[in-house]
Amino acid sequence: MSTKQISVVPSFIAGEWRTPQSEGGTEVRDANTGELLATVTNDKLDVAAAVDYGRGTGHQELAKLSLHERALKLKELALYLNERRKDLYEISFKTGATKIDSMVDIDGGIGVLFTFSSKGRRELPNSNVILDGPTEPLSKDGSFIGTHIYTAMSGVVVQVNAFNFPVWGMLEKFAPAFIAGVPTIVKPATPTGYLTEAAVRMMLESGILPEGSLQLLSGSARDLMDHLDYRDMFAFTGSAATASKLKSHPNVIDGGVRFAAETDSLNAAILGPDAEEGTAEFEAFVKVVVTEMTSKAGQKCTAIRRNIVPSHLVEPVIAAIGQRIEQRVVIGDPRVEGVTMGALASLEQLADVRAAVQDMIDAGGELAFGRLDAPAVRVAPERDAVAEFGAFMSPVVLRWADARNPLVHSREAFGPVSSVIGYDNLDEAVRLAAMGAGSLVATVCSNDTDTVRSLALGIAAHHGRVHILNRETARSTTGHGSPVPHLVHGGPGRAGGGEELGGIRSVKHHMQRTAVQGSPNMLTALSGVWHAGAExxxxxxxxxxxxxxxxxxxxxxxxxxxxxxxxxxxxxxxxxxxxxxxxxxxxxxxxxxxxxxxxxxxxxxxxxxxxxxxxxxxxxxxxxxxxxxxxxxxxxxxxxxxxxxxxxxxxxxxxxxxxxxxxxxxxxxxxxxxxxxxxxxxxxxxxxxxxxxxxxxxxxxxxxxxx
Incomplete structure (x- = not known):
């Protein structure tokens, strides 16, 4: 497969590729060099056709397969993509992603397919009906009983994804919907949608997917929600402001569209009072913070934005973070050997991040490490130069005299930016973490069981996931910022209130739970599972x-x-x-x-x-x-x-x-x-x-x- 990008990123609607003929559109450029790669149309896309095709052909074809058969197709698809991931890597580099970043995005997405395939065949029945819970007797003689069943939603799921994970973000939503038997319409973010398009094209060319089970919208789709109703789901990843607008649409409020969101998140990492300098926990903490700052150039909804540490360790933590960045981080074009952190996804994204940092500095934050002007970047082996064209940014650490400053807990700079604030006791640490108003994930780093229990239980209600880090897990952890398909990915409040992933839980998110009542014979025939009292x-x-x-x-x-x-x-x-x-x-x-x-x-x-x-x-x-x-x-x-x-x-x-x-x-x-x-x-x-x-x-x- 050629990695050369086409002039206009196409859509795949109603079984065919569609490329707008009108000139103009939004330009998409190589994040590292500024080279023009493609344009994305601003013309209105035929959303109605995509929705109708999914509800019709997509549903009919998916319904021909059982849960197990669909799960097996995910494995076939994963194997197919695995053989072609190098082609995706070549495109991914243009988004500013390093090889490791691309591995997280591309291999991670393929890994989601493998995991859901395995769990689907191991944990679900080989049918299209899932029983939920025990049978409830509703009559003394057992002739009338009740139970609950899950069946596929009758509509489509529209999946709007963010720019930072153009492959993983698409596949982690697609996999559970596909197993459930619900057709997917993917709407990627414009800056990196060309990589999503390449992955979708591979998936369709494989011939593995049933007709209508996957469609792609590249470009303007502002009327997406207008075409949906109670049969459908809208799964959104992006800013809380956009999610709020979408959630207020009449078709959500009055029309019953299921709305799921994964949005902004000012995630925290809390260093326990036992984790003094020189301990394994202090070292592990600094390592995970730098990893989260520099992986995907900090463009992760799960990145650590607030480091909550004992007050007397604020300066040692800042110094250790800065030292590790200086020793290990090389900014530059990810295609150049030795580069460990690439560019942000676009110049527009770079401007947004710098503006957010400046707002935080104006509000009382202090630049403790890094710079806001153009950094020196690796442009060739062993040769650095000041960045001229790419969206490069230095990792930035902010110090705050007032740990309760509202902006440190509300303003997210979506790049390689993290703040360090101090606490004097565990209760204060919990309160500071909660000021994020709901987050996807928090790390608790301590080797003291009482400290871990107090902090983890204190913050659990404010977070979708709590990552406990100590000397026992430092080597084996999957990481603070790495959602795994087995566990729920989402969080309350500001984080959107959704629950993506989570193994079979996420499959059931795309299904309707229905209470059914009747005789044992009828419920046996309906569910395919024998009920006491049936023939x-x-x-x-x-x-x-x-x-x-x-x-x-x-x-x-x-x-x-x-x-x-x-x-x-x-x-x-x-x-x-x-x-x-x-x-x-x-x-x-x-x-x-x-x-x-x-x-x-x-x-x-x-x-x-x-x-x-x-x-x-x-x-x-x-x-x-x-x-x-x-x-x-x-x-x-x-x-x-x-x-x-x-x-x-x-x-x-x-x-x-x-x-x-x-x-x-x-x-x-x-x-x-x-x-x-x-x-x-x-x-x-x-x-x-x-x-x-x-x-x-x-x-x-x-x-x-x-x-």
């Missing part, structure tokens, strides 16, 4: 519901097995000798199994009772079908509860029912969850649990096994 086809003991006409369910492959298939055993008598022998052989000599007098004194037991795990073992002996067959392995139990004790002389029986069947899209077998219920001779429930097995899709392995 069963039980082999086994006729006295307890089994019938000879039914095949033992362990003899059925997934091609034959249906939810509701099961087995009913006969009663098995429990005797004292077996209980005693189990206690001796296992070492589980708890008095309820060995001491009749002590057991009788316990209000829960009628005397010596059988071990719970002995009952579960006996139950397996009652329902197992021993010959080799489609059941390959038992891989666990879930939700085991012991309800009624079983004494010597009692009897137990088991009813086993296929509850949930999950074929694996990549293997010749799948998982089956079996509902297991143990009863005693009085039909009282003794225990309940789910048995988990791996079962062949087709009965092939042992089809001709003769024993």
């Amino acid at each position: 069963q086809r039980l082999a086994g003991c006729e006295k307890f519901g089994g019938q000879e006409q039914y095949t033992h369910p362990f003899r059925k492959s997934l091609a034959e097995l249906q939810v509701g298939d099961g087995f009913a055993s006969d009663l098995r008598v429990v005797n004292l000798e077996e209980i005693s022998e189990f206690a001796k052989k296992t070492g589980d000599t708890f008095y309820a199994h060995t001491d009749a007098k002590a057991a009788e004194a316990n209000p829960f037991f009628p005397g010596i009772v059988a071990h719970g795990y002995l009952l579960v073992s006996w139950a397996a002996g009652l329902f197992v079908e021993p010959a080799p067959g489609p059941v390959l392995a038992n891989y666990g139990l879930e939700s085991l509860r012991f309800i009624t004790p079983v004494a010597a002389g009692d009897s137990i029986r088991v009813t086993l029912t296929a509850k949930k069947i999950t074929p694996r899209v990549t293997d010749e077998y799948g998982e089956v969850a079996w509902d297991a219920i143990l009863h005693n001779q009085n039909d009282e429930i003794v225990a309940t649990y789910d048995v988990l097995t791996l079962v062949e899709k087709e009965n092939l392995t042992y089809a001709n096994f003769e024993g």
Whole structure:
């Protein structure tokens, strides 16, 4: 793929690439050299066509695939992009990103696809309905029950992304929406949208994605919200001011558009009082601060803007930060070897950051390190020169005499800028962190457990994520400013109030939770999961519901097995000798199994009772079908509860029912969850649990096994 940029960045709408023919538009330049790369049209884009196409074709095509099948396509897409990431790197350098910055953006975005693919296939059913929570009985006889289900939203999700992460920002929103089955319309920021366009073009050229599942709007789309309604979601990353305007749109207020935002965030890092100079924590703190100042040239919504440190450590911290920057940071064109920090995304962004810093200085901040004029930059190996064309800026550290100065807690300079303020006690540190009015992330750096507990719990309600840093995690941490797809990314208040990522939580953000009520049979048919009271086809003991006409369910492959298939055993008598022998052989000599007098004194037991795990073992002996067959392995139990004790002389029986069947899209077998219920001779429930097995899709392995 050529990295040469086209003259006008195109859009992909309704299944075709569209390039405006009119001249003019917003110029996009190489952040390092000022070279003109492309223009982005100011003409109105056909948003209505994109929305209609997504709701129609996009939804129809995505609905043909199950959750697992869509998750697998994310893996295929990740592998495809992984082979082409070098082409994306070449384009990424033009945005001012270094190789490491590009790795965070591009490889990080691809990593999100891998993670969601894995979690989607491991944690979700292989269907298009997700059950949420336990069944609620709504009638005494069990004929009317209720539960909750998740199904895909019926509209589209419009994803407006910021300029700082043109690939990761797009993929971290796209992945959960795609698994959920909701078509995506991507609207990238103008300064770096040409890189997003290149990534989207690769994704579409792969042929992996269903038609209509991904569209791209490059350019003016001010009427985006006008075309959305309650069926749709608007996911925004950018400034709090823009988010506020969007959130006030009538289609959000009255029309029911789901609005999610990830906005400004004056994130903090708090150094504990135990982290004196010379400690591992002090060193780790300084390292993470400099990393956050210089990674992506500080253009990160998760960057550390406020360093809250013990008052007597303000000057040592400033000095240590400055020293590390001088020793390790080389500003320049990221295509030049040795450069560790590139340019800001544009000259306009540079002007905004410098203006923000000047506002802070005018309000009482003091320039403790760095400069606001053009810095010396690396333009060739071993050669530096004063920056003439690129959007380069020196890292800047501000000192504040008044730690409560409103501007340090409200004005964000979105670049390599960070402030250091002092505190005298932990309560004050918590109050200072909270003055950010809601943040995405804060770091607590301390090796004292009481300090960490006080600070972390004190600030938790004001932050979406708390990163705890000490000598134990200094080497292994993923970093203060690195959201991971497994954990929620978002924050309260100023940070937007949204929750992106978070594993399967973010998939469910793109779905509707619906309460459903009906009979066990109807809810089983609706959800694909067997509910107690629904029809069963039980082999086994006729006295307890089994019938000879039914095949033992362990003899059925997934091609034959249906939810509701099961087995009913006969009663098995429990005797004292077996209980005693189990206690001796296992070492589980708890008095309820060995001491009749002590057991009788316990209000829960009628005397010596059988071990719970002995009952579960006996139950397996009652329902197992021993010959080799489609059941390959038992891989666990879930939700085991012991309800009624079983004494010597009692009897137990088991009813086993296929509850949930999950074929694996990549293997010749799948998982089956079996509902297991143990009863005693009085039909009282003794225990309940789910048995988990791996079962062949087709009965092939042992089809001709003769024993």
